[in-house]
Amino acid sequence: MNPIDFDKISTWPAEIPSFLREHSTALRAERNADHNYSLSPSTFRIFNEAPPMPKWDEAINLIRNVMYQHDVIAFHATRLIDFDHVRMGGLKMLDLDRHVELIKEHLQAIDASEELAEVDSAVAETLAADRQFIHRQGKVWMTPLRRFLYDGGCDVFFESYGGEAIERIAGYAAGKLGDRLKKMGTPAVVVSRFPAFGWCSRTESRHPQGMIELYLEAEGNWDAMDYGWDVMIERHLPPENIVAVVSYDDPSVAD
Template sequence: MISAKGSDEGAGVIDVWNIDTFDNELRGDLDAHANLIRNHMITSRRQSREHEASDHRMPYPENPHAGEFMALNEHITQLMEARTIRTWHYTRMTDAEIDTLRLKGIYPSSLENIRSRFDAQVVAGAFSQEVADRLFADSPYQSDHLNARSGMFWMTSRPVDIEDGGVAVFLESWGGEAAHFSQEDEAIQDLLKQIGRPRVLEIAMPLSHSRRSSFAAEAVLATYGRTLGCQPDKQVFDLYSQQPLSPAHILAVHSEGEPNFSAMARGYPVGFADLNLGPGGDE
Protein backbone atom coordinates (compact mmCIF):
# COMPACT_ATOMS: atom_id res chain seq x y z
CA MET A 1 0.00 0.00 0.00
CA ILE A 2 1.25 3.48 -0.81
CA SER A 3 2.04 5.57 2.23
CA ALA A 4 -0.38 8.40 3.03
CA LYS A 5 2.43 10.44 4.54
CA GLY A 6 5.04 12.44 2.66
CA SER A 7 8.67 11.29 2.56
CA ASP A 8 12.09 12.75 1.79
CA GLU A 9 11.99 11.11 -1.62
CA GLY A 10 8.52 12.51 -2.39
CA ALA A 11 7.15 8.97 -2.73
CA GLY A 12 4.38 9.46 -0.15
CA VAL A 13 0.91 10.81 -0.80
CA ILE A 14 0.41 14.55 -0.39
CA ASP A 15 -2.82 16.33 0.44
CA VAL A 16 -2.42 19.66 -1.34
CA TRP A 17 -4.58 21.22 1.39
CA ASN A 18 -2.64 19.81 4.36
CA ILE A 19 0.87 21.09 5.06
CA ASP A 20 1.52 18.22 7.48
CA THR A 21 1.66 15.83 4.50
CA PHE A 22 4.31 17.84 2.62
CA ASP A 23 7.60 15.94 2.46
CA ASN A 24 10.82 17.42 3.81
CA GLU A 25 12.21 18.57 0.46
CA LEU A 26 9.00 20.36 -0.50
CA ARG A 27 8.56 21.89 2.95
CA GLY A 28 12.19 22.98 3.02
CA ASP A 29 11.89 24.87 -0.27
CA LEU A 30 8.72 26.57 0.93
CA ASP A 31 10.32 27.53 4.24
CA ALA A 32 13.31 28.97 2.40
CA HIS A 33 10.98 31.29 0.47
CA ALA A 34 8.54 32.14 3.27
CA ASN A 35 9.21 35.88 3.11
CA LEU A 36 8.70 35.96 -0.66
CA ILE A 37 5.44 33.99 -0.40
CA ARG A 38 4.13 36.20 2.41
CA ASN A 39 5.11 39.46 0.70
CA HIS A 40 3.63 38.44 -2.64
CA MET A 41 0.33 37.24 -1.19
CA ILE A 42 -0.13 40.19 1.16
CA THR A 43 0.66 42.64 -1.64
CA SER A 44 -1.63 40.84 -4.07
CA ARG A 45 -4.54 40.91 -1.63
CA ARG A 46 -4.00 44.58 -0.79
CA GLN A 47 -3.83 45.52 -4.45
CA SER A 48 -6.98 43.55 -5.18
CA ARG A 49 -8.91 45.35 -2.44
CA GLU A 50 -7.62 48.74 -3.54
CA HIS A 51 -8.60 48.03 -7.13
CA GLU A 52 -12.10 46.93 -6.11
CA ALA A 53 -12.55 50.16 -4.14
CA SER A 54 -11.28 52.34 -6.99
CA ASP A 55 -13.10 53.76 -10.01
CA HIS A 56 -11.21 51.21 -12.17
CA ARG A 57 -9.75 53.94 -14.36
CA MET A 58 -6.18 53.16 -13.43
CA PRO A 59 -4.44 50.01 -14.71
CA TYR A 60 -4.13 47.13 -12.31
CA PRO A 61 -0.88 47.62 -10.33
CA GLU A 62 2.04 45.27 -10.81
CA ASN A 63 3.05 43.20 -7.82
CA PRO A 64 6.78 43.90 -7.28
CA HIS A 65 7.24 40.31 -6.06
CA ALA A 66 5.53 38.73 -9.07
CA GLY A 67 8.66 37.77 -11.00
CA GLU A 68 10.32 35.95 -8.11
CA PHE A 69 7.04 34.34 -7.12
CA MET A 70 6.46 33.05 -10.66
CA ALA A 71 9.94 31.53 -10.66
CA LEU A 72 9.18 29.84 -7.33
CA ASN A 73 5.87 28.59 -8.72
CA GLU A 74 7.70 27.02 -11.67
CA HIS A 75 10.16 25.37 -9.29
CA ILE A 76 7.38 23.96 -7.08
CA THR A 77 5.63 22.75 -10.25
CA GLN A 78 8.73 20.74 -11.16
CA LEU A 79 8.82 19.25 -7.67
CA MET A 80 5.14 18.29 -7.85
CA GLU A 81 5.62 16.50 -11.17
CA ALA A 82 7.51 13.80 -9.28
CA ARG A 83 4.96 13.54 -6.48
CA THR A 84 1.71 11.76 -5.75
CA ILE A 85 -1.34 13.52 -4.33
CA ARG A 86 -4.52 12.20 -2.76
CA THR A 87 -7.54 12.72 -5.00
CA TRP A 88 -11.24 11.90 -5.00
CA HIS A 89 -13.59 10.37 -7.57
CA TYR A 90 -17.38 10.41 -7.16
CA THR A 91 -19.33 7.65 -8.85
CA ARG A 92 -22.02 4.99 -8.58
CA MET A 93 -20.87 1.40 -8.95
CA THR A 94 -22.02 -2.13 -8.20
CA ASP A 95 -20.31 -4.38 -5.67
CA ALA A 96 -19.02 -6.54 -8.54
CA GLU A 97 -17.47 -3.49 -10.21
CA ILE A 98 -15.76 -2.53 -6.96
CA ASP A 99 -14.36 -6.06 -6.66
CA THR A 100 -12.98 -5.76 -10.21
CA LEU A 101 -11.56 -2.34 -9.41
CA ARG A 102 -9.70 -3.72 -6.39
CA LEU A 103 -8.36 -6.57 -8.52
CA LYS A 104 -7.45 -4.82 -11.78
CA GLY A 105 -7.25 -1.13 -10.91
CA ILE A 106 -8.59 1.88 -12.81
CA TYR A 107 -8.52 2.44 -16.55
CA PRO A 108 -9.12 5.70 -18.44
CA SER A 109 -12.38 6.03 -20.35
CA SER A 110 -12.72 4.62 -23.85
CA LEU A 111 -15.54 3.42 -26.07
CA GLU A 112 -14.31 -0.12 -25.50
CA ASN A 113 -14.51 -0.09 -21.72
CA ILE A 114 -17.84 1.78 -21.83
CA ARG A 115 -19.26 -0.95 -24.07
CA SER A 116 -17.82 -3.57 -21.72
CA ARG A 117 -19.49 -1.97 -18.67
CA PHE A 118 -22.87 -1.90 -20.40
CA ASP A 119 -22.57 -5.52 -21.54
CA ALA A 120 -21.55 -6.63 -18.04
CA GLN A 121 -24.81 -5.25 -16.66
CA VAL A 122 -26.72 -7.27 -19.23
CA VAL A 123 -24.99 -10.42 -17.97
CA ALA A 124 -25.74 -9.36 -14.39
CA GLY A 125 -29.42 -8.94 -15.25
CA ALA A 126 -29.56 -5.23 -14.47
CA PHE A 127 -31.01 -4.42 -17.89
CA SER A 128 -31.58 -5.93 -21.32
CA GLN A 129 -29.27 -5.98 -24.33
CA GLU A 130 -31.67 -3.54 -25.97
CA VAL A 131 -31.10 -1.03 -23.15
CA ALA A 132 -27.35 -1.58 -23.34
CA ASP A 133 -27.39 -0.86 -27.06
CA ARG A 134 -29.52 2.24 -26.49
CA LEU A 135 -27.15 3.52 -23.81
CA PHE A 136 -24.16 2.98 -26.07
CA ALA A 137 -25.82 4.66 -29.05
CA ASP A 138 -26.94 7.65 -26.95
CA SER A 139 -23.68 8.04 -25.04
CA PRO A 140 -22.05 11.47 -25.37
CA TYR A 141 -18.85 9.54 -26.02
CA GLN A 142 -20.24 8.86 -29.48
CA SER A 143 -19.94 12.60 -30.23
CA ASP A 144 -17.28 15.27 -29.95
CA HIS A 145 -17.37 14.66 -26.19
CA LEU A 146 -15.20 11.60 -26.81
CA ASN A 147 -12.20 13.75 -27.68
CA ALA A 148 -12.61 15.72 -24.46
CA ARG A 149 -12.92 12.66 -22.21
CA SER A 150 -11.42 9.64 -23.98
CA GLY A 151 -8.24 8.32 -22.40
CA MET A 152 -8.91 10.16 -19.14
CA PHE A 153 -10.04 9.24 -15.64
CA TRP A 154 -11.17 12.36 -13.78
CA MET A 155 -10.73 13.25 -10.10
CA THR A 156 -10.82 16.31 -7.85
CA SER A 157 -8.01 17.60 -5.64
CA ARG A 158 -10.16 18.02 -2.51
CA PRO A 159 -12.92 15.94 -0.97
CA VAL A 160 -16.39 17.33 -1.62
CA ASP A 161 -19.54 17.03 0.48
CA ILE A 162 -21.71 14.26 -1.02
CA GLU A 163 -24.68 16.67 -1.09
CA ASP A 164 -22.79 19.18 -3.23
CA GLY A 165 -24.55 19.61 -6.56
CA GLY A 166 -21.28 19.28 -8.43
CA VAL A 167 -20.89 15.64 -7.40
CA ALA A 168 -24.43 14.56 -6.50
CA VAL A 169 -25.27 13.86 -10.14
CA PHE A 170 -22.44 11.31 -10.35
CA LEU A 171 -23.65 9.57 -7.19
CA GLU A 172 -27.27 9.46 -8.28
CA SER A 173 -27.00 7.49 -11.53
CA TRP A 174 -24.92 4.50 -12.54
CA GLY A 175 -22.54 4.69 -15.50
CA GLY A 176 -21.23 8.21 -15.18
CA GLU A 177 -21.28 10.70 -18.04
CA ALA A 178 -21.09 7.89 -20.56
CA ALA A 179 -24.51 6.58 -19.54
CA HIS A 180 -26.75 9.30 -18.16
CA PHE A 181 -25.58 12.73 -19.29
CA SER A 182 -27.39 12.67 -22.64
CA GLN A 183 -29.99 10.01 -21.86
CA GLU A 184 -33.51 11.42 -22.38
CA ASP A 185 -35.56 8.26 -21.87
CA GLU A 186 -37.13 8.67 -18.42
CA ALA A 187 -37.56 4.94 -17.89
CA ILE A 188 -33.86 4.35 -18.53
CA GLN A 189 -32.98 7.33 -16.33
CA ASP A 190 -34.95 5.77 -13.47
CA LEU A 191 -33.34 2.39 -14.13
CA LEU A 192 -29.82 3.80 -13.88
CA LYS A 193 -30.67 5.23 -10.45
CA GLN A 194 -31.44 1.72 -9.18
CA ILE A 195 -28.12 0.16 -10.13
CA GLY A 196 -25.19 0.03 -7.70
CA ARG A 197 -24.50 2.34 -4.77
CA PRO A 198 -22.97 5.81 -4.49
CA ARG A 199 -19.19 5.61 -3.90
CA VAL A 200 -16.28 7.92 -3.31
CA LEU A 201 -12.93 6.55 -4.44
CA GLU A 202 -9.87 7.81 -2.58
CA ILE A 203 -6.93 7.63 -4.95
CA ALA A 204 -3.17 8.13 -4.82
CA MET A 205 -2.62 10.03 -8.06
CA PRO A 206 0.93 10.36 -9.48
CA LEU A 207 1.08 13.78 -11.10
CA SER A 208 3.38 12.30 -13.74
CA HIS A 209 0.21 10.66 -15.11
CA SER A 210 -1.51 13.98 -15.65
CA ARG A 211 -0.96 17.57 -16.78
CA ARG A 212 -1.94 19.32 -13.59
CA SER A 213 1.36 19.76 -11.76
CA SER A 214 1.10 23.54 -12.05
CA PHE A 215 -2.36 23.48 -10.45
CA ALA A 216 -1.00 21.33 -7.64
CA ALA A 217 1.86 23.79 -7.13
CA GLU A 218 -0.58 26.68 -6.84
CA ALA A 219 -2.61 24.74 -4.28
CA VAL A 220 0.48 23.87 -2.26
CA LEU A 221 1.63 27.50 -2.26
CA ALA A 222 -1.83 28.65 -1.15
CA THR A 223 -1.88 26.09 1.67
CA TYR A 224 1.57 27.18 2.83
CA GLY A 225 0.59 30.85 2.57
CA ARG A 226 -2.26 30.31 4.98
CA THR A 227 0.19 29.09 7.62
CA LEU A 228 1.91 32.47 7.26
CA GLY A 229 -1.31 34.33 7.98
CA CYS A 230 -2.07 35.10 4.33
CA GLN A 231 -5.49 34.75 2.71
CA PRO A 232 -4.98 33.45 -0.83
CA ASP A 233 -7.86 32.27 -2.99
CA LYS A 234 -8.94 28.68 -2.45
CA GLN A 235 -7.13 26.50 -4.99
CA VAL A 236 -9.33 23.58 -6.03
CA PHE A 237 -8.79 21.79 -9.32
CA ASP A 238 -9.94 18.80 -11.30
CA LEU A 239 -7.34 16.51 -12.78
CA TYR A 240 -7.22 13.33 -14.81
CA SER A 241 -4.98 10.33 -15.25
CA GLN A 242 -4.04 9.39 -18.79
CA GLN A 243 -2.60 6.08 -17.65
CA PRO A 244 -4.10 3.10 -15.81
CA LEU A 245 -3.88 3.20 -12.03
CA SER A 246 -3.02 -0.06 -10.30
CA PRO A 247 -5.00 -1.43 -7.33
CA ALA A 248 -2.22 -0.10 -5.07
CA HIS A 249 -3.24 3.44 -6.02
CA ILE A 250 -6.76 2.90 -4.63
CA LEU A 251 -6.38 4.05 -1.03
CA ALA A 252 -10.01 3.47 -0.04
CA VAL A 253 -13.53 2.98 -1.38
CA HIS A 254 -16.23 4.75 0.62
CA SER A 255 -19.77 3.47 -0.02
CA GLU A 256 -23.19 4.80 0.89
CA GLY A 257 -24.14 3.65 4.37
CA GLU A 258 -20.60 3.83 5.72
CA PRO A 259 -19.59 6.50 8.26
CA ASN A 260 -16.78 8.02 6.19
CA PHE A 261 -19.04 8.32 3.15
CA SER A 262 -21.60 10.35 5.08
CA ALA A 263 -18.87 12.42 6.72
CA MET A 264 -17.04 13.19 3.47
CA ALA A 265 -15.62 16.74 3.69
CA ARG A 266 -17.52 17.13 6.98
CA GLY A 267 -15.23 15.34 9.42
CA TYR A 268 -13.53 12.99 6.98
CA PRO A 269 -10.69 13.09 6.22
CA VAL A 270 -9.47 14.23 9.62
CA GLY A 271 -8.10 17.75 9.48
CA PHE A 272 -9.89 18.77 6.31
CA ALA A 273 -11.68 22.09 6.29
CA ASP A 274 -13.59 23.29 3.26
CA LEU A 275 -12.60 26.93 2.88
CA ASN A 276 -15.73 28.17 1.18
CA LEU A 277 -16.83 31.33 2.90
CA GLY A 278 -15.24 33.94 0.65
CA PRO A 279 -12.82 34.44 -2.21
CA GLY A 280 -10.01 33.48 0.09
CA GLY A 281 -12.24 30.98 1.81
CA ASP A 282 -11.85 32.45 5.26
CA GLU A 283 -13.78 35.67 5.44
Protein backbone atom coordinates in the same frame (compact mmCIF):
# COMPACT_ATOMS: atom_id res chain seq x y z
CA MET B 1 7.04 7.44 0.55
CA ASN B 2 3.53 8.50 1.54
CA PRO B 3 1.62 10.53 -1.06
CA ILE B 4 0.84 14.21 -0.58
CA ASP B 5 -2.78 14.99 0.30
CA PHE B 6 -3.52 18.59 -0.75
CA ASP B 7 -6.32 18.78 1.84
CA LYS B 8 -3.97 17.86 4.70
CA ILE B 9 -1.06 20.22 5.24
CA SER B 10 0.38 17.75 7.75
CA THR B 11 1.26 15.49 4.77
CA TRP B 12 3.11 18.23 2.86
CA PRO B 13 6.93 18.28 2.82
CA ALA B 14 7.99 20.44 5.78
CA GLU B 15 9.88 22.97 3.65
CA ILE B 16 6.67 24.12 1.98
CA PRO B 17 4.52 25.15 4.99
CA SER B 18 7.65 26.51 6.67
CA PHE B 19 8.32 28.90 3.79
CA LEU B 20 4.65 29.85 3.41
CA ARG B 21 4.34 30.53 7.14
CA GLU B 22 7.43 32.74 7.18
CA HIS B 23 6.31 34.80 4.17
CA SER B 24 2.56 34.73 4.64
CA THR B 25 2.17 38.51 4.92
CA ALA B 26 4.11 39.19 1.72
CA LEU B 27 2.29 36.42 -0.16
CA ARG B 28 -1.09 37.82 0.81
CA ALA B 29 -0.12 41.36 -0.17
CA GLU B 30 1.27 40.29 -3.55
CA ARG B 31 -1.73 38.11 -4.38
CA ASN B 32 -4.20 40.84 -3.44
CA ALA B 33 -2.31 43.40 -5.51
CA ASP B 34 -2.32 41.06 -8.49
CA HIS B 35 -6.04 40.35 -8.04
CA ASN B 36 -6.88 44.04 -7.86
CA TYR B 37 -4.83 44.65 -10.99
CA SER B 38 -6.76 41.96 -12.87
CA LEU B 39 -10.02 43.66 -11.87
CA SER B 40 -8.86 47.11 -12.96
CA PRO B 41 -10.15 48.68 -16.21
CA SER B 42 -8.52 47.45 -19.39
CA THR B 43 -7.28 50.96 -20.16
CA PHE B 44 -5.34 50.93 -16.89
CA ARG B 45 -3.82 47.53 -17.67
CA ILE B 46 -2.77 48.64 -21.15
CA PHE B 47 -0.56 51.40 -19.74
CA ASN B 48 0.52 49.74 -16.48
CA GLU B 49 2.33 46.47 -15.95
CA ALA B 50 1.11 43.91 -13.45
CA PRO B 51 2.65 44.33 -9.99
CA PRO B 52 5.68 42.12 -9.30
CA MET B 53 5.20 39.03 -7.14
CA PRO B 54 8.73 38.06 -6.04
CA LYS B 55 7.80 36.03 -2.95
CA TRP B 56 4.92 34.35 -4.74
CA ASP B 57 7.24 33.36 -7.58
CA GLU B 58 9.82 32.14 -5.08
CA ALA B 59 7.17 30.00 -3.40
CA ILE B 60 6.08 28.55 -6.74
CA ASN B 61 9.65 27.56 -7.59
CA LEU B 62 10.24 26.07 -4.15
CA ILE B 63 7.10 23.95 -4.37
CA ARG B 64 7.99 22.72 -7.86
CA ASN B 65 11.47 21.69 -6.73
CA VAL B 66 10.29 19.97 -3.56
CA MET B 67 7.28 18.20 -5.07
CA TYR B 68 9.16 16.82 -8.06
CA GLN B 69 9.85 13.47 -6.36
CA HIS B 70 6.48 13.09 -4.63
CA ASP B 71 3.20 11.38 -5.42
CA VAL B 72 -0.09 13.16 -4.81
CA ILE B 73 -3.60 11.82 -4.29
CA ALA B 74 -6.83 12.64 -6.08
CA PHE B 75 -10.46 11.52 -5.93
CA HIS B 76 -12.73 9.92 -8.52
CA ALA B 77 -16.51 10.04 -8.01
CA THR B 78 -18.48 7.09 -9.38
CA ARG B 79 -21.03 4.40 -8.58
CA LEU B 80 -19.86 0.80 -8.28
CA ILE B 81 -21.42 -2.63 -7.99
CA ASP B 82 -18.19 -4.29 -6.88
CA PHE B 83 -15.60 -2.19 -5.02
CA ASP B 84 -13.04 -4.99 -5.32
CA HIS B 85 -13.23 -4.75 -9.11
CA VAL B 86 -11.36 -1.42 -8.90
CA ARG B 87 -9.16 -2.44 -5.98
CA MET B 88 -7.91 -5.44 -7.95
CA GLY B 89 -8.10 -4.11 -11.50
CA GLY B 90 -7.27 -0.44 -11.09
CA LEU B 91 -9.05 2.61 -12.50
CA LYS B 92 -9.61 2.53 -16.25
CA MET B 93 -9.72 5.43 -18.68
CA LEU B 94 -13.17 6.67 -19.67
CA ASP B 95 -14.44 4.35 -22.39
CA LEU B 96 -18.10 4.58 -23.36
CA ASP B 97 -18.15 1.32 -25.31
CA ARG B 98 -16.73 -0.61 -22.36
CA HIS B 99 -19.28 0.89 -19.97
CA VAL B 100 -22.14 0.08 -22.33
CA GLU B 101 -20.96 -3.53 -22.55
CA LEU B 102 -20.88 -3.76 -18.76
CA ILE B 103 -24.41 -2.36 -18.50
CA LYS B 104 -25.72 -4.84 -21.04
CA GLU B 105 -23.99 -7.75 -19.28
CA HIS B 106 -25.51 -6.73 -15.97
CA LEU B 107 -29.00 -6.24 -17.42
CA GLN B 108 -28.80 -9.64 -19.14
CA ALA B 109 -27.68 -11.27 -15.88
CA ILE B 110 -30.74 -9.97 -14.03
CA ASP B 111 -33.08 -10.64 -17.00
CA ALA B 112 -34.03 -6.96 -17.38
CA SER B 113 -35.06 -7.29 -21.04
CA GLU B 114 -37.07 -4.06 -21.26
CA GLU B 115 -34.19 -1.96 -19.95
CA LEU B 116 -31.73 -3.80 -22.19
CA ALA B 117 -33.77 -2.88 -25.25
CA GLU B 118 -33.49 0.82 -24.39
CA VAL B 119 -29.70 1.00 -24.08
CA ASP B 120 -28.67 1.58 -27.69
CA SER B 121 -31.19 4.36 -28.32
CA ALA B 122 -30.17 6.12 -25.09
CA VAL B 123 -26.50 5.96 -26.12
CA ALA B 124 -27.31 7.36 -29.57
CA GLU B 125 -29.24 10.25 -28.06
CA THR B 126 -26.38 10.98 -25.67
CA LEU B 127 -23.78 11.20 -28.43
CA ALA B 128 -26.04 13.28 -30.65
CA ALA B 129 -26.75 15.77 -27.85
CA ASP B 130 -23.19 16.04 -26.52
CA ARG B 131 -20.68 15.94 -29.36
CA GLN B 132 -17.86 17.05 -27.04
CA PHE B 133 -18.17 13.96 -24.86
CA ILE B 134 -15.97 11.98 -27.24
CA HIS B 135 -13.05 14.22 -26.27
CA ARG B 136 -13.37 13.24 -22.61
CA GLN B 137 -12.77 9.59 -23.41
CA GLY B 138 -9.36 7.98 -23.13
CA LYS B 139 -8.63 9.67 -19.80
CA VAL B 140 -9.08 9.12 -16.09
CA TRP B 141 -10.77 12.17 -14.54
CA MET B 142 -10.34 13.06 -10.87
CA THR B 143 -10.37 16.02 -8.51
CA PRO B 144 -7.49 16.95 -6.17
CA LEU B 145 -9.71 18.17 -3.31
CA ARG B 146 -12.51 16.51 -1.36
CA ARG B 147 -14.70 19.63 -1.47
CA PHE B 148 -15.16 19.23 -5.23
CA LEU B 149 -16.73 15.79 -4.73
CA TYR B 150 -19.83 17.43 -3.26
CA ASP B 151 -20.01 20.92 -4.77
CA GLY B 152 -22.40 20.28 -7.65
CA GLY B 153 -19.68 19.19 -10.08
CA CYS B 154 -18.46 15.66 -9.34
CA ASP B 155 -21.41 14.62 -7.17
CA VAL B 156 -23.65 14.02 -10.19
CA PHE B 157 -21.47 11.00 -10.95
CA PHE B 158 -22.66 9.33 -7.73
CA GLU B 159 -26.15 9.09 -9.22
CA SER B 160 -25.69 6.45 -11.93
CA TYR B 161 -23.75 3.21 -12.11
CA GLY B 162 -20.56 3.64 -14.13
CA GLY B 163 -19.86 7.27 -13.29
CA GLU B 164 -19.59 9.94 -15.96
CA ALA B 165 -20.26 7.89 -19.09
CA ILE B 166 -23.41 6.31 -17.73
CA GLU B 167 -24.58 9.46 -15.96
CA ARG B 168 -24.83 11.07 -19.38
CA ILE B 169 -26.69 8.10 -20.84
CA ALA B 170 -29.08 8.07 -17.91
CA GLY B 171 -29.98 11.64 -18.71
CA TYR B 172 -31.43 10.47 -22.04
CA ALA B 173 -32.73 7.09 -20.92
CA ALA B 174 -36.49 6.78 -20.79
CA GLY B 175 -38.65 4.61 -18.60
CA LYS B 176 -37.19 1.71 -16.73
CA LEU B 177 -33.59 2.05 -17.94
CA GLY B 178 -33.10 5.46 -16.31
CA ASP B 179 -34.52 4.19 -13.04
CA ARG B 180 -32.43 1.03 -13.20
CA LEU B 181 -29.17 2.92 -13.77
CA LYS B 182 -29.84 5.07 -10.71
CA LYS B 183 -30.44 1.99 -8.56
CA MET B 184 -27.45 -0.08 -9.67
CA GLY B 185 -24.45 -0.09 -7.38
CA THR B 186 -23.38 2.19 -4.53
CA PRO B 187 -22.00 5.76 -4.67
CA ALA B 188 -18.23 5.45 -4.23
CA VAL B 189 -15.00 7.40 -4.22
CA VAL B 190 -11.81 5.95 -5.65
CA VAL B 191 -8.73 7.47 -4.03
CA SER B 192 -5.64 7.19 -6.24
CA ARG B 193 -2.03 8.26 -6.15
CA PHE B 194 0.17 9.39 -9.03
CA PRO B 195 3.41 11.38 -9.51
CA ALA B 196 3.05 15.15 -9.19
CA PHE B 197 5.08 15.47 -12.39
CA GLY B 198 4.93 13.43 -15.56
CA TRP B 199 1.37 12.07 -15.43
CA CYS B 200 -0.94 15.10 -15.55
CA SER B 201 0.08 18.41 -17.11
CA ARG B 202 -2.70 20.26 -15.30
CA THR B 203 -1.47 19.02 -11.94
CA GLU B 204 2.11 20.03 -12.82
CA SER B 205 1.10 23.58 -13.67
CA ARG B 206 -1.66 24.17 -11.12
CA HIS B 207 -0.67 22.48 -7.87
CA PRO B 208 2.04 24.99 -6.75
CA GLN B 209 -0.38 27.93 -6.78
CA GLY B 210 -3.09 25.72 -5.32
CA MET B 211 -0.90 24.79 -2.36
CA ILE B 212 -0.16 28.45 -1.60
CA GLU B 213 -3.84 29.36 -1.72
CA LEU B 214 -4.82 26.37 0.43
CA TYR B 215 -2.18 27.20 3.02
CA LEU B 216 -3.34 30.81 3.29
CA GLU B 217 -6.94 29.61 3.54
CA ALA B 218 -6.00 27.28 6.40
CA GLU B 219 -4.29 30.16 8.21
CA GLY B 220 -7.60 32.04 8.15
CA ASN B 221 -8.97 35.31 6.84
CA TRP B 222 -8.36 34.28 3.25
CA ASP B 223 -10.71 33.27 0.45
CA ALA B 224 -8.77 31.04 -1.91
CA MET B 225 -8.98 32.55 -5.39
CA ASP B 226 -7.52 29.95 -7.73
CA TYR B 227 -6.78 26.59 -6.22
CA GLY B 228 -8.62 23.80 -8.09
CA TRP B 229 -8.23 21.93 -11.35
CA ASP B 230 -9.39 18.79 -13.16
CA VAL B 231 -6.96 15.93 -12.88
CA MET B 232 -6.78 14.35 -16.34
CA ILE B 233 -4.56 11.28 -16.75
CA GLU B 234 -4.19 9.66 -20.15
CA ARG B 235 -3.41 6.16 -18.91
CA HIS B 236 -5.00 3.42 -16.84
CA LEU B 237 -4.20 3.59 -13.12
CA PRO B 238 -2.96 0.12 -12.06
CA PRO B 239 -3.99 -1.48 -8.75
CA GLU B 240 -0.80 -0.28 -7.03
CA ASN B 241 -1.95 3.30 -7.60
CA ILE B 242 -5.29 2.72 -5.86
CA VAL B 243 -5.09 3.99 -2.28
CA ALA B 244 -8.68 3.19 -1.30
CA VAL B 245 -12.17 2.55 -2.65
CA VAL B 246 -14.79 3.74 -0.18
CA SER B 247 -18.41 4.72 0.06
CA TYR B 248 -19.07 8.38 -0.83
CA ASP B 249 -20.05 9.08 2.79
CA ASP B 250 -16.92 7.54 4.30
CA PRO B 251 -15.27 9.95 6.80
CA SER B 252 -11.94 9.69 4.99
CA VAL B 253 -13.36 11.53 1.96
CA ALA B 254 -15.61 13.96 3.81
CA ASP B 255 -15.12 17.64 2.95
